[in-house]
Ligand SMILES: *[C@@H]1O[C@H](CO)[C@@H](O)[C@H](O)[C@H]1NC(C)=O
Ligand SMILES: *[C@@H]1O[C@H](CO)[C@@H](O)[C@H](O)[C@H]1NC(C)=O
Ligand SMILES: *[C@@H]1O[C@H](CO)[C@@H](O)[C@H](O)[C@H]1NC(C)=O
């Protein structure tokens with residue numbers, strides 16, 4: 001039995017990297033095959049990724065992270081959880097969570113943030129990949145400062161011809177009276193000393209219009225910021241097939257990676273490591289259910305950034321960075 005499991009896992013690993021390399025974030029083969037036994041897959045993905053980080057080629061993962069010309073950026077380092085994929089119940093209509101926001105002094109060429117991804121891999125080819133990506137990041141090259149900014153990204157074709165970040169194209173419709181616009185700095189100075197600012201993000205698919213809404217709240221109940229119209233999408237117009245959430249950092253080749261999250265590893269514990277709390281999956285009718293089970297995880301290099309299992313809708317993630325590829 002042990003041997004059979006190992007062989008199955010080896011096949012999964014090949015699929016996993018091959019899928020990432022050639023088709024963006026098409027994780028279907030891995031997840032379909034091993035849905036029965038997530039606990040094995042966790043260890044496996046974690047262990048082998050650690051030994052073999054170079055096998056990840058991000059020219060297509062860039063679609064998942066920035067929506068920018070990937071040739072100017074090196075491969076991102078991820079520490080993510082992913083929902084299950086491919087089962088009869090694996091249709092998704094949104095995600096809700098609260099996450100801490102941190103300040104780091106980064107230089108142009110470095111990028112650090114945390115986000116949620118809601119996506120549909122279409123018919124399997126990269127140019128049918130539909131995705132919405134919402135979170136915070138520090139990105140000096142883009143903003144000319146080293147503060148955390150709220151940001152959004154979308155595409156309906158794996159960033160071949162559509163999609164962009166923030167308000168760079170007219171596809172994100174701002175809500176009247178929204179408290180923040182995509183791209184704005186997060187006003188962390190409003191938070192009392194000694195407290196980590198938290199943002200609550202909610203990305204539900206509106207039951208009536210089919211639009212994908214974005215809600216944001218800084219230490220408060222989230223309110224509508226705007227929406228991605230249903231008509232901007234192909235596959236996501238109907239539903240998402242998978243969701244992911246966690247941290248991502250990037251550094252131009254040869255520079256070490258910046259800190260992820262607070263800069264502490266999950267083992268450093270609550271209060272030091274960054275967290276996602278109150279994780280909830282939103283249903284088709286707009287109701288939500290807490291995520292009470294652990295999910296698949298993906299970590300690029302456990303030495304620099306990591307992610308802990310989900311307990312009661314909460315997990316810790318992050319790390320000091322300082323990785324060089
Ligand atoms: C699932 O994992 C358990 C515990 O490691 C193991 O005993 C079992 O054989 C695994 N099942 C499959 C189908 O791999
Ligand atoms: C990544 O893969 C693409 C397509 O297979 C290839 O053209 C590119 O050279 C690769 N980049 C790196 C850094 O290996
Ligand atoms: C904002 O208000 C205008 C005028 O009342 C309305 O037409 C528009 O639909 C509103 N926009 C949103 C996103 O609710």
Ligand SMILES: *[C@@H]1O[C@H](CO)[C@@H](O)[C@H](O)[C@H]1NC(C)=O
Pocket residue numbers: 100191192195196197198219277
């Ligand atoms: C943000 O969340 C953390 C962890 O739940 C908590 O310790 C902290 O006090 C919160 N910050 C604020 C400003 O409420």
Ligand SMILES: *[C@@H]1O[C@H](CO)[C@@H](O)[C@H](O)[C@H]1NC(C)=O
Pocket residue numbers: 278312313
């Ligand atoms: C689980 O999380 C909920 C909501 O955050 C909280 O009220 C409850 O006390 C937690 N339960 C445990 C066992 O930690």
